Amino acid sequence: MTVQTERPPTGPPDVVKTDGRPGDPGKPRERARSLAPYLLLLPALAATLVFLGWPLVNNGMLSFQNLNMRQFILHLTEWNGIDNFKEVLTGEDFWRVTGRSIAFTAVNVALIMVIGTLVGLLLARLGKRMRTFLLVGLVLAWAMPVIAATTVYQWLFAQRFGVVNWVLDKAGWHSMADFDWMGSQLSTFFVVIFLIVWMSIPFVAINLYAATTVIPKELYEAASLDGAGAWKRFTNVTLPYLRPFLYATTFLEIIWVFKAFAQVMALNEGGPDRLTEILPVYAYIEGMGNQHFGMGAAIALLTIVILLALTAFYLRIVLKQEEDEL
Known part of the structure; x- marks a missing residue:
């Protein structure tokens, strides 16, 4: 008595196509590929937040405080709102130094x-x-x-x-x-x-x-x-x-x-x-030299704002010139 058995396929195995349905093994793989660039950016983003983000936030908090040597030694926190910014913006020294910095x-x-x-x-x-x-x-x-x-x-x-x-x-x-x-x-x-x-x-x-x-x-x-x-x-x-x-x-x-x-x-x-x-x-002389730490923080924050405004103005000119050339 002869028993016939099915011969195993000799050709290459069939390619299993995935269409992204539940249980489809191709969908997690595609999702991992799409998330890979963001995962690679995480170390740089974390370092930026630690070394740039936190000092900026801390400087912003100091700019709203009356922090001189007395408060610094006694660890006192005296919030004075926007008084530091008012004093800086209403004084002549700040605008004189700002104009000098722009010309420089x-x-x-x-x-x-x-x-x-x-x-x-x-x-x-x-x-x-x-x-x-x-x-x-x-x-x-x-x-x-x-x-x-x-x-x-x-x-x-x-x-x-x-x-x-x-x-x-x-x-x-x-x-x-x-x-x-x-x-x-x-x-x-x-x-x-x-x-x-x-x-x-x-x-x-x-x-x-x-x-x-x-x-x-x-x-x-x-x-x-x-x-x-x-x-x-x-x-x-x-x-x-x-x-x-x-x-x-x-x-x-x-x-x-x-x-x-x-x-x-x-x-x-x-x-x-x-x-x-x-x-x-x-900002350094007012903050560290004259020990007006809150005032120095306010000047530093205003310096960042002015630099961002100058950068935005320059980029606007560049983009306008590029549009005119197209």
Whole structure:
């Protein structure tokens, strides 16, 4: 007696299709894939909330308190509502420092972007050896710590033993042999601006040079065949490719320069006679120096609001220009 048995299939197993119904194993897998990016962002989000969110909330709470040395020692909490903001906004010092900070930022950002763009274009035209030499110098200037750079500039512009005064004296300006660069508002701002621009140019130049490497060379060849000169090639070929980079870099420089604290504070502590204070230094001196901690917190919060307003104004201009170009 012969028993027939069913032969097992020799081909590949049937593919099981899923349609997302209850019990379908494909739905949890798709859900896990969709949640993966958000799970990867959780560590960065948690670090942002801990190191940025909580200090901002704590600063906001301090701005509504009357917190001086007495309250600080006795651990007293005296809420005074918006009195700190009223006192700051109705005083002349705050608006004077705000105008000074905006002008200070505008001058620095303009110089940084113009000089940085020129250096970046120069890098694109140099040979390999000279480009490497210049890149090394830019990276060293960029990598120098702020306080170390400020200390070097204090020595360079020192009144009695400074290198700058010695060079100017040897060049024929004998009246500059004993010049006090920190003795007036304009000369102090000159040194501070010189320092900030010197430290910020490498970022703009190196990134702009990197942006020029993605411009197709065929466009320059076509422009040359059409008889375009150097300026025409820059405005019609180079600038359109670099415009998004210039917008983003200007935005970053506005933020970095506006909140510059270490350079101004370490160089001359906002002097002489508090004439070179910008908003971050003003907030520190009022809060820590004069021990008006609630007042300093209010000034710091208003500084953030002003910076956000300037950023929004700049982004609005950029977006409007992009819409006009479309």
